Amino acid sequence: MTEAVRVGGICKRFGAVTALAEVSLRIEAGEFFALLGPSGCGKSTLLRIMAGLEHPDQGSVFIDGIDVGRTPANRRPVNMVFQSYALFPHMSVRSNVAYGLRVTGTGRAEAHERAEAALGLVRLTGYGERMPHQLSGGESQRVALARALVKRPRVLLLDEPLSALDARLRDEMRLELVTLQKTVGITFIIVTHDQEEALSMADRVAVMETGRIRQVAPPAELYEAPADRFVATFIGQVNLFPATIGADGTAQAHPFPGVTARARGIGAGRQVWIAVRPEKITMAPRGGVPAGRLSGVVEEVVYRGDLSVYLVRCMAGPDGLVRVSRANAARTADRLPGPGTEVVLDWAEDCAVVLAS
Amino acid sequence: MKPGTGPLLRVAGVVPGLWLAGFFLLPLAFVWILSFGEKQGLVAVDIVWTADNYLRALDPLYLGILAKSLWIAALTTVICLATGLPVALGIVFAPPRWRPLLLLLVILPFWTNLLIRTYALIAVLRTRGHVNATLGWASELFGLPFEPLSLLYTNTAVVAGLVYVHLPFMVLPLYATLHRLDRSLVEAAADLGAGHLRVCITIILPLAVPGIVSGSLLVFVPALGSYLTPDLLGGPDSQMIANVIERQFKSANDWPFGSALSFLLMYVTFGALALRSLSVRRPAAR
Numbered sequence: 099m100t101e102a103v104r105v106g107g108i109c110k111r112f113g114a115v116t117a118l119a120e121v122s123l124r125i126e127a128g129e130f131f132a133l134l135g136p137s138g139c140g141k142s143t144l145l146r147i148m149a150g151l152e153h154p155d156q157g158s159v160f161i162d163g164i165d166v167g168r169t170p171a172n173r174r175p176v177n178m179v180f181q182s183y184a185l186f187p188h189m190s191v192r193s194n195v196a197y198g199l200r201v202t203g204t205g206r207a208e209a210h211e212r213a214e215a216a217l218g219l220v221r222l223t224g225y226g227e228r229m230p231h232q233l234s235g236g237e238s239q240r241v242a243l244a245r246a247l248v249k250r251p252r253v254l255l256l257d258e259p260l261s262a263l264d265a266r267l268r269d270e271m272r273l274e275l276v277t278l279q280k281t282v283g284i285t286f287i288i289v290t291h292d293q294e295e296a297l298s299m300a301d302r303v304a305v306m307e308t309g310r311i312r313q314v315a316p317p318a319e320l321y322e323a324p325a326d327r328f329v330a331t332f333i334g335q336v337n338l339f340p341a342t343i344g345a346d347g348t349a350q351a352h353p354f355p356g357v358t359a360r361a362r363g364i365g366a367g368r369q370v371w372i373a374v375r376p377e378k379i380t381m382a383p384r385g386g387v388p389a390g391r392l393s394g395v396v397e398e399v400v401y402r403g404d405l406s407v408y409l410v411r412c413m414a415g416p417d418g419l420v421r422v423s424r425a426n427a428a429r430t431a432d433r434l435p436g437p438g439t440e441v442v443l444d445w446a447e448d449c450a451v452v453l454a455s
Numbered sequence: 456m457k458p459g460t461g462p463l464l465r466v467a468g469v470v471p472g473l474w475l476a477g478f479f480l481l482p483l484a485f486v487w488i489l490s491f492g493e494k495q496g497l498v499a500v501d502i503v504w505t506a507d508n509y510l511r512a513l514d515p516l517y518l519g520i521l522a523k524s525l526w527i528a529a530l531t532t533v534i535c536l537a538t539g540l541p542v543a544l545g546i547v548f549a550p551p552r553w554r555p556l557l558l559l560l561v562i563l564p565f566w567t568n569l570l571i572r573t574y575a576l577i578a579v580l581r582t583r584g585h586v587n588a589t590l591g592w593a594s595e596l597f598g599l600p601f602e603p604l605s606l607l608y609t610n611t612a613v614v615a616g617l618v619y620v621h622l623p624f625m626v627l628p629l630y631a632t633l634h635r636l637d638r639s640l641v642e643a644a645a646d647l648g649a650g651h652l653r654v655c656i657t658i659i660l661p662l663a664v665p666g667i668v669s670g671s672l673l674v675f676v677p678a679l680g681s682y683l684t685p686d687l688l689g690g691p692d693s694q695m696i697a698n699v700i701e702r703q704f705k706s707a708n709d710w711p712f713g714s715a716l717s718f719l720l721m722y723v724t725f726g727a728l729a730l731r732s733l734s735v736r737r738p739a740a741r
Contacts, residue, residue: 151642172647177647178643180642181639197649201647202648245643249647
C-alpha cells in the first residue's frame with residue numbers, strides 16, 4: 099500500500115489551549131479513514147492542517163509523499179467538504195461545482211461538462227440551474243461533495259459532513275458516502291464525533307482526545323480490543339471493574355472474586371481495569387443454572403425495541419451496577435426478567451479485556 | 456408582550472412623532488410652498504403657485520452646477536469605495552483583538568468638529584502646507600528642482616476634502632457586511648484553488664454588494680448636498696449646488712428660488728434612493 103497522507107509530530111496551540119500535541123499519523127491511499135473524538139479534541143484542527151487552512155506550530159505534512167508544509171491551501175491536491183457545506187450563495191449549483199475548475203484555468207465548456215458529470219455522480223442530474231438557497235440539507239451536502247470531487251483530489255477531507263442532517267437522511271448518506279468512495283477510489287478522511295458513524299463507514303479509525311491520538315485501528319479491533327479506558331468508554335458501552343494483577347499474571351477484580359482476566363505484559367501488583375461489554379454478558383435466573391461470575395438483582399430495565407438493557411445490582415454503592423444488554427429474541431415482553439429478579443451473570447473468558455490505563 | 460408596555464410604547468412614539476412633524480415635516484412643507492412663490496420685496500413673498508422658480512432652476516447655468524455636483528459626489532463615492540474596501544477587508548481579517556482599535560481609528564475623526572477638520576486640511580494642502588513641504592524636502596533630497604503645487608482652492612481639494620470627511624460612512628457599512636460573511640466561504644474558495652485576488656473578486660466582492668450599496672449611498676447623498684467643504688477648500692469654479700442654494704437664501708435674498716433649487720436637489724436624491732431599492736430587490740427576485 100502507498101501512503102496518501104502522513105503527518106509527523108504536529109503541534110498546534112491556540113493561545114493557552116493546546117489543540118494538538120505531537121500528533122503523528124499515516125493514512126494509506128484509497129482508505130476510508132475516520133478521525134473520531136469528542137468536541138475540542140483537535141480532530142477538526144488536524145483536518146484543517148492537512149487542507150492547509152491552518153498552520154501547525156511544529157511538525158510536517160506529507161501528501162503523496164511530498165512535503166506540503168509550505169504549500170498554500172489553494173495548491174494542495176486535497177479538497178474539503180465543509181461542515182456548513184459553504185456553498186457560494188450567489189452562484190448556481192453548476193457554477194459552484196465548476197468553480198474549482200474555472201479558477202484553475204479550465205475552459206467554461208469543459209468545466210460545465212465535468213460539473214454536470216460530478217452532479218450525476220451524486221445523483222443531482224438536472225440541478226445545475228438551481229441556487230443554493232433552493233436546496234434541502236441533503237442536496238446541499240451532495241453539491242458540496244460534487245464540488246470537491248470534481249477537482250479529482252488525491253484526498254477528500256470531510257469535516258463533520260453529516261452532522262447537519264436529520265437522523266434518517268444521515269443513515270442514507272452514510273451508505274452513499276461509502277459507495278461513493280469505492281466508486282471514485284479517492285482517499286476519504288472524515289472527521290466525526292459520532293462513534294456509530296466512524297465504526298460503520300471507516301476502514302480505520304483514529305480515536306483522539308485532548309490533542310492526542312489514543313488508538314488507530316479498524317472498527318472491530320477498536321471496539322473489541324480498546325487500548326485504554328478512554329477508547330473503551332467513548333466507543334459503545336462498557337462495564338469497568340477495578341482490578342489488580344496477581345503474581346500469576348491474572349487480573350483480579352477487587353470486590354468480585356468471579357471477575358478475572360488474563361493480562362499480558364503487565365507487571366504483578368499493577369492497578370488495572372477489567373472491561374466487559376454489556377452484550378457479551380449472559381444473564382439467567384438464579385438457581386437451576388451453575389453459579390456465574392456475578393450474581394445480583396435486576397434494578398432497572400430499559401426497553402429499546404431490538405434489545406433491552408438491564409442494570410443489575412451486584413453490590414451496594416455506585417460501582418455495584420452492572421450493565422447487561424440482551425437481544426429481544428422472543429416476541430413476548432413478559433418473558434423478560436423484570437425488576438427484582440435475582441440473576442446470575444456470566445461471560446466467556448476472552449470477553450474480558452484488561453486495560454492498563 | 457407584557458401587559459402595560461403597549462400603551463407605554465404608544466406614548467413613547469408620540470413625542471418623537473410630534474418632534475418630527477413640528478421640526479422637520481412642517482418646515483419642509485413651508486419650503487415646498489415657498490418654492491411656488493414670487494419674490495415681492497425685501498422680505499415679502501407672494502404664494503402665487505407659479506412654476507417659474509423650477510423653470511429658472513432648469514436653466515443650463517444651474518443644471519451645469521447640478522451636473523458638476525453629481526460628478527463630484529460620484530467621484531467622491533468611487534474614491535471612498537476604492538479606499539474603503541481594502542480598509543474594511545483589512546479590519547475584518549485583522550486579529551480579533553486589534554479590531555476594536557482599528558474601528559476606533561476609523562471613527563475617531565467623527566469626534567472632531569467638521570470645521571476644524573476642514574481647516575486642518577487647509578493647513579495640509581496650502582502652498583506652504585505639509586504636502587508641499589514634504590514634496591520639497593523629498594526633491595531637495597534627490598537634488599531635483601521643485602515648484603510648490605497649488606493644491607488648495609481647486610476641484611481636487613474639494614474631492615480630497617469630501618473623501619476625507621465621508622470615508623467612515625463607507626468603511627462602517629462595508630465592515631458590517633464583510634464581518635457577517637461566512638468565513639468558510641473564503642476558505643472553500645481557497646481550498647478549491649483560488650488565489651487571494653481571485654477569492655476577493657469572485658466571492659467577497661459579490662457578497663459585499665449590500666454593503667457597497669449602502670456605503671455608496673451614505674457617501675453620495677451627503678456629498679451631493681455638501682456645503683462647507685466646497686466653500687472652504689474650493690476655488691471660484693468649484694461651487695456645488697448647496698453653495699448656490701445658500702446664496703439664494705442669504706446674499707440674493709430670493710427664498711422662492713432657493714426653495715425650488717432645494718427641492719430639485721431632493722428629487723435627485725430620491726432618484727438615488729430609488730436606484731438603491733431596485734438593487735436591493737433584485738437578488739430576492741432572482
